[in-house]
Amino acid sequence: MIRYPAYAKVNIFLKITGMRGDYHTLSSRFMRVKNLFDTLWFEPKSTPEFEIRGNFDCDVRSNTIYKAYKHLLAATRSDKLSEWMETHAVCVDKRIPSFAGLGGGSSDAATFLRMCNERLELGLGVEELAEIGANVGADVPFFVYGYESANVTGIGEVVERFDEPLLDFEVVTPQIQISTPAVYRYYREHLYAPIGAEETARLESTPSRTILASMTPTEANDLYGAALGCYRELNEKEGWFFSGSGSSFFRIKDEE
Structure with missing residues (x-):
């Protein structure tokens, strides 16, 4: 098959x-x-x-x-x-x-x-x-x-x-089961600050490598702070970005 x-x-x-x-x-x-x-x-x-x-x-x-x-x-x-x-x-x-x-x-x-x-x-x-x-x-x-x-x-x-080269990632996943609805609820209740149309357009036209080089993990993902607030056992990893509502972190493999 x-x-x-x-x-x-x-x-x-x-x-x-x-x-x-x-x-x-x-x-x-x-x-x-x-x-x-x-x-x-x-x-x-x-x-x-x-x-x-x-x-x-x-x-x-x-x-x-x-x-x-x-x-x-x-x-x-x-x-x-x-x-x-x-x-x-x-x-x-x-x-x-x-x-x-x-x-x-x-x-x-x-x-x-x-x-x-x-x-x-x-x-x-x-x-x-x-x-x-x-x-x-x-x-x-x-x-x-x-x-x-x-x-x-x-x-x-x-x-x-989006037309750009595919990047090579290193991914680590802490042994924490994260509830996506819980993270969104925390964001809505404590951190809600929707992005404007101008900033949205800028991000959507910027290559991924440039975004990862110019933004902090918290700036790049609105749900990162919410996940940290929901799950105290989730620790920040310096130099690593946060995917979705978590719990995985990633970085470009050739970035040390």
């Missing part, structure tokens, strides 16, 4: 731009981590229940892959899809840490959508897949598009490719 990589991402910058109902809107640069990825493939099985084989810390129905399947099935009403998943398990070699701000669950969901579309010839365009993926999670569209670097805005549904 063909194996598909599901890459991690880091947030070069992450700035809150406002609120849309109960959701925070943002402007962020997502960049692929080329040396950190899960691997997905299909394997024949003998029982009809939806099956995910891999080291996950949640039940099947809470898994982003299962959620992606349900949304894909609802969108396509494909007998081919339901019959395929009755006879095949989704296998995942899990390497991306969970609760880490690296998008592992979102990347797995996006990769599953692309696998099904390709293997079963469902005929969906990337825009349609991204729209389905957005129902699973805010970060899923970025991974559906497969860009190495992109500006992501709105609540994550607007993804625009």
Whole structure:
């Protein structure tokens, strides 16, 4: 069976731009981590229940892959899809840490959508897949598009490719399970200061290497201070940037 990589991402910058109902809107640069990825493939099985084989810390129905399947099935009403998943398990070699701000669950969901579309010839365009993926999670569209670097805005549904060299990252993940809703809630209650349109435009047009060379980790990520406030056991790492709502830190490999 063909194996598909599901890459991690880091947030070069992450700035809150406002609120849309109960959701925070943002402007962020997502960049692929080329040396950190899960691997997905299909394997024949003998029982009809939806099956995910891999080291996950949640039940099947809470898994982003299962959620992606349900949304894909609802969108396509494909007998081919339901019959395929009755006879095949989704296998995942899990390497991306969970609760880490690296998008592992979102990347797995996006990769599953692309696998099904390709293997079963469902005929969906990337825009349609991204729209389905957005129902699973805010970060899923970025991974559906497969860009190495992109500006992501709105609540994550607007993804625009950013043309720049892919950087090589070193990533460390403290053994702290961070709740993304808790971090956003802390930010909203204690640190809320949305960025203006002019600063947003400046960041979205600036190369990632320049941003990392000119901003501090706290300046680059609005959620960093909120995560530190929520989780006292989370320690600052000098010279390292913070991805998403955490708990992972990253830096460019050639920067000592």
